Amino acid sequence: MQKGYTLFWLLPALIALVIYPIVTNNVMLRETVFLILLSITLSISLNIILGFTGYVSFGHIVYYGIGAYFAFYLMYAYKVSLIVSIVLGGLVSAAIAFVLGQAVLSLRGAIFAIATIGVNEAVKSLINNISILGGAMGLYFDFSIYDNYGGALKAIWLSYYLMGTLTILSVIAAYYIKKSKFGLGLFSIREDQDASAVLGIKTKLYKSLAYATSAFFPAIAGGIFAFKAGNIEPSGAFNLVKSIEMIVMVMLGGYGSVAGSALGALFYEKIKSILLVMPYVKDLHLAVSGLILLIIVQFAPSGIVGFLTKYFKNLRKVLE
Amino acid sequence: MLAYVNAVISGILIGLAYAIAALGLNLIWGVMKVINLSHGAFIAFGMFAAYMSVKLLGVSVYTSLIPIFVAGLIVGIVAFFVSLYRVLNAPELTTLLSTYSLSLILIGLGTFFFTTNPRAIDTHLGSITLGYSSISYSRIIVGLISLFLAGTLYLFLFKTSLGKAIRAVSQNPTAAKLYGINTTLVLSISFGIGVAFASVSGALIASLFPFTILSGGVYELKSFVICVLGGLGSPAGAILGGLILGLLENLLSLKMPVDYMPFIEFSILVIILLIKPNGILGRR
Amino acid sequence: MILKGTNLKLSFGGLVAVNNVSFEIEEKTIFGIIGPNGAGKTTLFNIISGVYKPQEGKLFFKDKDITNFPTYKRARLGIARTHQIVKPLSELTVIENVMVGACFGKKNYNLKQAQKVALDVINFVGLSTKMFTQAGQLNVAFKKRLELARALANEPEILLLDEVLAGLNPKEVDSMLNVILKIKQNGITIIMIEHLMHAIMKASDYIMVLDSGEKIAQGSPQEISNNQRVIEAYLGDPKLAMQLVGAK
Incomplete structure (x- = not known):
């Protein structure tokens, strides 16, 4: 595909966002940005299977949860180091996604969607019942684990640096996938799966790889957050609302666009922060997200980026 | 031994109620090739409508079934125009997200008004005893009503002109249009019927088990499993699938905690998708 | 044979x-x-x-x-084919469509090589004026040419x-x-x-x-x-x- 300039502005902007709380040493700002970075990472990752390949993954948060539990358990029971744990969590999650993908991605998008809806429920019910993983109560760190990282305070900053790095890596990865031959294949599959197969694309393999990649980054994020929180339990790790938010963010920003996912995450977090302080609206979180999604799907299915590039064609090269 | 008999009978009875839910999903898929992801939300809607009728209006849950059906029909038709009418010819992704957003709105509003506290309806009907175990009358009534509804749907689809129109559109929308059938009318009514069936099944289930605003999701998953088992597009398959699931659930619950059910159902779903994606009786 | x-x-x-x-x-x-x-x-x-x-x-x-x-x-x-009812990759541009054909066909080209092949094929079938148009926006005649171009890009x-x-x-x-x-x-x-x-x-x-x-x-x-x-x-x-x- 042709040369694009998206990363030229997106990367510096992200780096600036990450550095800002570090430079000002502002803990509250750090926490806010922490959540924004998580949203961006989740949104960008989901876009790989949703926007690039055209398969809606409901309940995608399950990979965040799997990565969180796996990494947490390694640190908790086997005292494995943070970075090794979270990366292993990422790989395990990706492997599970790949295998599941081989099973259900060969079918139409709608059937895949149904399968993913079941996934979250299924995993949650499983984990609620397995006692090694703490069951419904979850697991808690012995806080002495943080001593290995220079104490609790330093450990939290470490988590922050890792999250920032992860977000930036995920954006770069998503962008280069999109511009690669693999990405071209994915977009082709999205447009017409049967034609893609006839043209020589190994559709099943490509779809599974996309799905695995989309699971990898959320899983690592899960590990980071579990480490930071010091505890883990099913409803936090497999938070269905986050799954829903991921979809809304991707569609809001513009599915298929890396910049779109980042923008969508930012916009959504901003809207949320405004709404959550309004008295009645805050309990209507779910309903409002649903309404946003409905409006986007009915009237602006290509999201913010689609809207902008329709009226300002020159923006196409910077909003990929 | 008697526990097994009880499980089988219970399984069949509840299976019929599940079948009614699945029939709603099935009809919508058959007619407009849309998977209604707000299905669970409407099941919850039916549950709470039944609850409110009993608690606020003092009506018996069975009497409330008719107004719930009608309400479901009307709400369904409105929902069709709000979320699907404009995007019927868009890629599949769009309709999935459309109905999904509907479910978010509904469940969001529902959580706001009803909170996630569990509710239950007590029908005060007592039960029949079979040796050491018993089957509650409410289960039997649920089974009978479900059979009645399934039969009525069959008669409607095969013996009325509107029903024939619906079948025509589901087999070949273009040809149906050329024959002068008002496809918009057919599609909106089909969606309405689908939602009505979901709502009524919710009311029926509410008469048997406690529920929360979030229970819809659990039954939505069951409906999916049933439709995939029986074959999307085959009403007979939905009934067969419902019975199988009901039986399976009740027999398995003798051996393992009910918490594992969603995991088992999901596994069944994946296995069927792998071996026989068109279901036992399905057509593509 | x-x-x-x-x-x-x-x-x-x-x-x-x-x-x-x-x-x-x-x-x-x-x-x-x-x-x-x-x-x-x-x-x-x-x-x-x-x-x-x-x-x-x-x-x-x-x-x-x-x-x-x-x-x-x-x-x-x-072995490459065109379809009776054309199947354009609608939201991709013409050149991207043809590059898909080039990338995944017999010679398994990388993106750069595929682009060259695609350009040649597009000229050959007479689609050069529409190179950056989204495939979904072409009229039927051009869509048919695109279908052909994509198959040819396979180098079958x-x-x-x-x-x-x-x-x-x-x-x-x-x-x-x-x-x-x-x-x-x-x-x-x-x-x-x-x-x-x-x-x-x-x-x-x-x-x-x-x-x-x-x-x-x-x-x-x-x-x-x-x-x-x-x-x-x-x-x-x-x-x-x-x-x-x-x-x-």
């Missing part, structure tokens, strides 16, 4: 779509397939490109048995054309026929399904006639237009048949 099918059979439920069809196609020729609607022509294409598996019979590509090869593998071998040895002339006006038909002949000159074997009689009679070296899933005749265009059974099944009017012979 580049492609051979022996006793191919495929039914859908009770309907036998392709019944005991055998054929042999010589390299670098244009092989025409004609027949009334519903004769099984597109189904046969689907069998050749791997979309359907035949219930009986075998398919050979240069003496290799490819009957059970998955769809994508056939493109890698060098066999090109399956399914009613590529349908819906074109006479001038467009002539222009497309010229392109097809040029493709043949480049050494590609072409299998064509067509309803436009004079076109397919003019272009083909050899023709097979299908009716209700069975092969009812094969031969040179001259032999086909004189064939009584073909005339009855398909051409209908003997006078028309005579005209067609004259047209060759």
